[in-house]
Amino acid sequence: MSQKESLFSAKNMKLLTGPLDRENPVTIQILGICSALAVTAQLKPALVMAISVTVVTAFSNLIISMMRNGIPNRIRIIVQLVVVAALVILVDQILRAYVYDVSKKLSVFVGLIITNCIIMGRLEAFALGNKPWPSFLDGLGNGMGYGLILVIIAFFREIFGSGTLLGMRIIPESLYISNGGFYANNGFMILPPAALIIVGCIIWFQKSRNKDLQEK
């Protein structure tokens, strides 16, 4: 095909939006669950993690795709790891320099972005065989798909577990038992297993809405 494809053609946009729903890395491909449990007790770390993972998947996809014709097949996994690790270190350094509080909360999890299955999965499955621009969109889409789930989980966990959102109080203090009200935070929401249950509910909701996704 000699005709140049437009940058935002329907096919390319599908790469971007597909992972938000039908091809979601967390709920459909069941990748990246561990970090989804770890960083979602509050909304702010979840947002930062979502942005960090999106940046890393997008740019590692882009870089690997640009290098794809030169990468020797025998060491391709090592090459991918070097690129991903370098990007993660960069993200970590930037967080430490500009959002220190959050970087303290995320601490080890930023380093663990390297092991996030979504990234290596997209590199192997997509970036090695596609041009840079579609690869970049694919990485962006998958990162956002992951981030979307993280934010949904964190939203429910923070509001029911702490009564706040992004640190701002949503459920008024006066309703709490300690202040003479009737309400108490659900301590279970603070614990990682709560995230699993919410992920389960999201999958349930998604599959009941979209019959194609149901396994026969």
Place this chain on the structure above:
Amino acid sequence: MNKEKNSYIFTYSAVMVILVAIALTLANIFLTPAQQANILVEQQWQILKSVGKALDADEQPNKVNYIRGMYEKYIVESFAVNSEGQKLEGKDAIKIDLKAEQKKPLEQRELPVFVYKGDNGESKVIVPIRGNGLWGPVWGYVALEADYNTICGAVFDHEGETPGLGAEINTPEFQKRFVGKKIFEGETFTSVRLIKGGADPSNQHGVDAISGGTLTSNGLDAALSNSLSPYQAFFKSQMKK
């Protein structure tokens, strides 16, 4: 070109690694000043928290300036002493790397001391502690009353202790337990022990350890006694004044 030849693979990986190394080094050079500034503010905040100041810094619109201002206002003096209690000249107490100091022989160590002066003129002295928890370092600051014996506040933090168990050392509920405890019995240094199964309320030198966090508690116990004992001479010389 044959991409599977050994010579190609070696050249390819060598060039790639060097390029990545250069990129990361550059990033490090440009970001280090901002990172160190953050660490410094964090230290200043911990020092203030150990005397119960700046606890509301998270709610301030400009947290960094707020902490810096409070530190300037309340921490009137900071210096270093040696294990014989003599002041060392020309040392910047907050820049002393405790991890490196603890590896030195006792007589060569530089021990940081921070002096707080409150609104009513009361003065307190704050010293840092550091040691190893279960998974990584634990550290903090202990504030003493003007008698150089009674603890009036403590803050601790950790790198990666178990959430819900050892990680509880950085909660105010745990840190409150130290208030009013004493580190000397007469002339003898006793430190403050973390006691498994709970400390007797009449015990002036013991606090409740964390249930389920025994190894972190042991680490913090050792960090307290190892970090405070080099100050003995300094504290005793000050008590007599």
